[in-house]
Amino acid sequence: MERISIEERDDWRAQAEEVGFDFHTFDGEPYWDETACYRFSLAQIENDIEDPSEEIENLCFEVVDRAINDSEVMARLAIPETFWDYIRNSWLNREKNLYGRLDFSYDGKGPAKLLEYNADTPTALYESAVFQWLWLEQAMEREIIPAGCDQFNSLHEALVDAFKAADIEGPFHLASCQGSPEDEGTVRYLEECARQAGLNTKFLYIEDIGISPEGHFTDLDDMGIATLFKLYPWEWIMSDEFGKSVPESGLRFIEPGWKAILSNKGLMPLLWEMFEGHPNLLPSFFEDDPRISRLGDLSMVPGLAAGYVKKPLFSREGSNVQIIRPGQRPVSVEGPYGREGAIIQALHPLPIFEGNHTVIGSWLIASKPCGIGIREDNSPITKDSSRFLPHVIY
Amino acid sequence: MKRSRSLKLAFMGASALALTACDQPQDIAIFESVEQCSQQDGFDSDSCQRNMDLAREEHISVAPKYSAIEDCEADFGAASCEVAPVQTQSGGSVFMPLMMGYMMGNMLSGNSRVATQPLYRSKDDPSNFRTADNQKVAGKTGLSTVPGKVAKAPTVKTSTLSRGGFGASAPSLRSFGG
Numbered sequence A: 001m002e003r004i005s006i007e008e009r010d011d012w013r014a015q016a017e018e019v020g021f022d023f024h025t026f027d028g029e030p031y032w033d034e035t036a037c038y039r040f041s042l043a044q045i046e047n048d049i050e051d052p053s054e055e056i057e058n059l060c061f062e063v064v065d066r067a068i069n070d071s072e073v074m075a076r077l078a079i080p081e082t083f084w085d086y087i088r089n090s091w092l093n094r095e096k097n098l099y100g101r102l103d104f105s106y107d108g109k110g111p112a113k114l115l116e117y118n119a120d121t122p123t124a125l126y127e128s129a130v131f132q133w134l135w136l137e138q139a140m141e142r143e144i145i146p147a148g149c150d151q152f153n154s155l156h157e158a159l160v161d162a163f164k165a166a167d168i169e170g171p172f173h174l175a176s177c178q179g180s181p182e183d184e185g186t187v188r189y190l191e192e193c194a195r196q197a198g199l200n201t202k203f204l205y206i207e208d209i210g211i212s213p214e215g216h217f218t219d220l221d222d223m224g225i226a227t228l229f230k231l232y233p234w235e236w237i238m239s240d241e242f243g244k245s246v247p248e249s250g251l252r253f254i255e256p257g258w259k260a261i262l263s264n265k266g267l268m269p270l271l272w273e274m275f276e277g278h279p280n281l282l283p284s285f286f287e288d289d290p291r292i293s294r295l296g297d298l299s300m301v302p303g304l305a306a307g308y309v310k311k312p313l314f315s316r317e318g319s320n321v322q323i324i325r326p327g328q329r330p331v332s333v334e335g336p337y338g339r340e341g342a343i344i345q346a347l348h349p350l351p352i353f354e355g356n357h358t359v360i361g362s363w364l365i366a367s368k369p370c371g372i373g374i375r376e377d378n379s380p381i382t383k384d385s386s387r388f389l390p391h392v393i394y
Numbered sequence B: 001m002k003r004s005r006s007l008k009l010a011f012m013g014a015s016a017l018a019l020t021a022c023d024q025p026q027d028i029a030i031f032e033s034v035e036q037c038s039q040q041d042g043f044d045s046d047s048c049q050r051n052m053d054l055a056r057e058e059h060i061s062v063a064p065k066y067s068a069i070e071d072c073e074a075d076f077g078a079a080s081c082e083v084a085p086v087q088t089q090s091g092g093s094v095f096m097p098l099m100m101g102y103m104m105g106n107m108l109s110g111n112s113r114v115a116t117q118p119l120y121r122s123k124d125d126p127s128n129f130r131t132a133d134n135q136k137v138a139g140k141t142g143l144s145t146v147p148g149k150v151a152k153a154p155t156v157k158t159s160t161l162s163r164g165g166f167g168a169s170a171p172s173l174r175s176f177g178g
Helices: A012-018 A042-067 A071-076 A081-092 A125-141 A155-164 A181-196 A234-239 A241-249 A267-274 B034-038 B045-062 B069-076
Strands: A002-005 A036-040 A099-105 A113-118 A172-176 A201-205 A227-230 A252-254 A284-286 A308-312 A322-324 A342-346 A356-365 A368-377 A387-389 A391-393 B026-031 B081-087 B093-097 B101-105 B117-122 B125-130 B136-138 B142-146
Touching: A012 A125, A036 A042, A036 A387, A042 A071, A042 A099, A042 A113, A042 A267, A042 A356, A042 A368, A071 A081, A081 A241, A113 A267, A125 A155, A125 A181, A125 A356, A125 A368, A125 A387, A155 A181, A155 A356, A155 A368, A172 A181, A181 A201, A181 A227, A234 A241, A267 A284, A267 A342, B026 B034, B026 B136, B034 B045, B045 B081, B045 B101, B045 B117, B069 B081, B069 B093, B069 B117, B136 B142
Parallel strands: A036 A391, A172 A201, A172 A227, A227 A252
Antiparallel strands: A002 A036, A099 A113, A099 A356, A284 A342, A308 A322, A308 A342, A356 A368, A368 A387, B026 B101, B026 B142, B081 B093, B101 B117, B117 B125, B125 B136
16 A cells, blocks of 8 residues: 555546536645545455455444344433334344445554444545546546556446345435535435436435425425435434434335444444454443443553544544543544544554545445545544545556 | 446436436326226226226325315315325324326226326316326326326325424534545
């Protein structure tokens, strides 16, 4: 694994705008960045990213299996009790999932360490699946990179196939929140994939969803919504006014309700508790775990001596994450999260390549690993403003 | 190869392509009763009854629903609505228009692409039969030819009591994906 500085395609901005990828630059700072790319060997991709991703997905299924039958676990995840049966049934009925992204700290050597699982509302999908693919083809054509390069990225094909296999009948609704072009872009791309799979789609905003007298959710044409892809976290659905109507609505959600267990940062201590010592996992604990709280000083906890990271159960885009190292001032990002409790995870700093802190997002489509996207930040905490860089296998 | 073989260039926010396949004209028949259907040449009373039963069943699920009878009558006219055999979540009554007839395939042309379904008459266009999706079918009973989209199965239409019950938990961030 190495970071290689390369020439930009001179027309990439025009191309991005032509295909509607208009958040390529944010506040004047580049978001899409092709002044460099990351190079991996095939063995690094297959042995260190792809295989562990599939294995972790299976460990996660064991966590779900346990959580749905354990009210103590559901309570620790701060999932409202009124949803326990609903989530349990969504798993027992094998409601199909579409996608997720595992974020790893990996420097090319040694096992990739799982930092968190964006199992419910991951973004940066379009740039991973399409714009990165397009870059590879053109960069080879224009001799920016050698011919014969490959990329770990069959995301687009996998998405279309997943929609073909999803058993969706009638119109398929997709929704995102108003006022977020980036999230809407992700959903519009998924809509395009669903269309390529032959589905009849309808986009609407989360805020425009209505409810009928019988308790069914409706779209702006007063049509009942049968299947809904929502780029809107489960914990918010459960706390919204319409949330209480979800269990009886008959609506099929993608992602399904059981993803509420996996998108929660509490997944990390649950994984550690069940599979302690797994090479891809980091020591993690619930903040109020008596095993660590009674020690007072967290650096006494096995695995945490070199520092630790505190993350709220429901944090997103790096908000409210705090890095604590012995003898150093904490590094943190402000944000609106954290009321529901937090986890403590052993610090495994992101590798630094030419001053950039690099995180690898490993995509799972219908639970199969099929691509990666790389983000870089100037600080050790990856945020929504972190840059996206393409990669090659060579 | 670890990447997609080809990629039909996926646009974000590409405008919808209207899918017009299968929209060939369909031969249909409209009746107000089983008796009327049985008198039509080539239609037997068993099939007429079976299709009427199907349409009555569909009627309950596809008829537009209202939580106030006034709203239903505003769309379908006075004394043209009935109580639906469903209730609101809080136990209140639900109203729907009366079924004024039914559509089925023309048995003479052996047309199987026609979805048997209930028909209605709206207050603003009482001379025509309309589907539950508010597609105009025809003004007379008996045999007709309609566009394919009119003969397809109706979507389950309902009414909306309120909107905006989702979205309140979102903090104002550029993105909350992750």
